[in-house]
Amino acid sequence: MREYFAEMGLSTSIDSFNVLVPDFFAGLKQLLHDTELSVLRTYVRWCIISETASLLPESFRNPLRVFSTKFTGIMQVPPRNETYASISLTLVSSITQY
Amino acid sequence: MSQTGFLHHNGIPAFFDFGVGADFKRPEYNIAELDQGGLGLPDRDYYLNTDGDTLEIQDAYKLLMETLLAQVEPASTDLHQRVAAVFRFEKGLAEVSLSRTAVTSRISITSTRARYVLTSDASVAHGIVGWLVG
Numbered sequence: 001m002r003e004y005f006a007e008m009g010l011s012t013s014i015d016s017f018n019v020l021v022p023d024f025f026a027g028l029k030q031l032l033h034d035t036e037l038s039v040l041r042t043y044v045r046w047c048i049i050s051e052t053a054s055l056l057p058e059s060f061r062n063p064l065r066v067f068s069t070k071f072t073g074i075m076q077v078p079p080r081n082e083t084y085a086s087i088s089l090t091l092v093s094s095i096t097q098y
Numbered sequence: 099m100s101q102t103g104f105l106h107h108n109g110i111p112a113f114f115d116f117g118v119g120a121d122f123k124r125p126e127y128n129i130a131e132l133d134q135g136g137l138g139l140p141d142r143d144y145y146l147n148t149d150g151d152t153l154e155i156q157d158a159y160k161l162l163m164e165t166l167l168a169q170v171e172p173a174s175t176d177l178h179q180r181v182a183a184v185f186r187f188e189k190g191l192a193e194v195s196l197s198r199t200a201v202t203s204r205i206s207i208t209s210t211r212a213r214y215v216l217t218s219d220a221s222v223a224h225g226i227v228g229w230l231v232g
Contacts, residue, residue, distance in 0.1 A: 007103025008116065010130065018122055018131035023203075025132065027194025028114060031187065039183040042167070046184055047105065047112040049166045050138055059169055067162040071155060 111135055113191075128172055134195045137188055138163075145192035 005014050019025060022027060032040070053060040105112045115135030121127045139145065144155055164181045173175065 001099060003100035004103035004106075005130070006108045007100045009180070014130060016121075016123075017129055018119055019132040020119075020131060021196055024134035024196070025114065025193050028136075028191065031190045035187050036183075039180070039187055042103070042180045043184045043187055044101075044112055045122040045170070046138065046163055046167065047136075048110050049170065050163075051110050053166055060166060063162055067158055070158045080216070 134191075134201075137195070138189045139188075141198055142192035142195040143197070147188040156185070 002014075005011070049060070053064045100115055106116050113136045115133040117131050117133060118128050119131045123127045137145070137158055139155070144152055144159075160181050163184065164177050167181065168174070168175055225229075
């Protein structure tokens with residue numbers, strides 16, 4: 001947990017925190033235990049890709065648009081320059097780590 | 099845990115959510131808080147419901163996952179199976195998540211939340227603590 005807070009850029013002297021749904025974390029622990037590492041790697045890759053796809057080339061954005069259209073019924077996704085970009089490029093390149 | 103910290107620090111949600119909220123013990127202070135999360139679809143019902151509309155969305159979601167992963171792994175031939183496995187993992191997260199109704203009402207249900215102290219909770223028998231502390 002201390003490593004987590006350190007990576008978050010928070011003080012490592014944090015000694016208490018709230019857990020809003022303790023049963024979820026108990027379930028998560030069991031799920032992590034029962035899931036193969038290769039699946040977790042793919043899951044993390046997917047988390048990175050799905051969060052950054054709107055900032056990536058057309059070959060990423062188009063499938064995202066198709067899904068959004070199906071999911072929300074919105075026919076037009078805002079142009080790229082209106083999409084708020086807060087994710088550093090280093091993170092996108094870090095995808096290869098997973 | 100440090101890997102998850104790296105992801106969360108860079109705005110990538112995975113496994114669970116992080117936030118800041120009023121300390122359950124001292125409400126005049128804000129402290130870190132951990133919440134359920136890690137789902138790609140917006141609500142656990144999209145994983146658990148079995149009606150036609152939901153199944154259609156699940157299929158579209160899996161297709162999106164496979165299409166985008168194929169962009170970064172053009173040589174992979176087992177993406178279909180891997181996507182199915184990731185979906186099963188997310189469905190597992192959904193199964194242990196509270197429903198939206200329960201989340202809305204939990205603010206008044208103290209039994210569904212807890213406050214942990216890192217230095218002393220290693221002995222607490224709850225499943226999370228042994229994993230979080232370390």
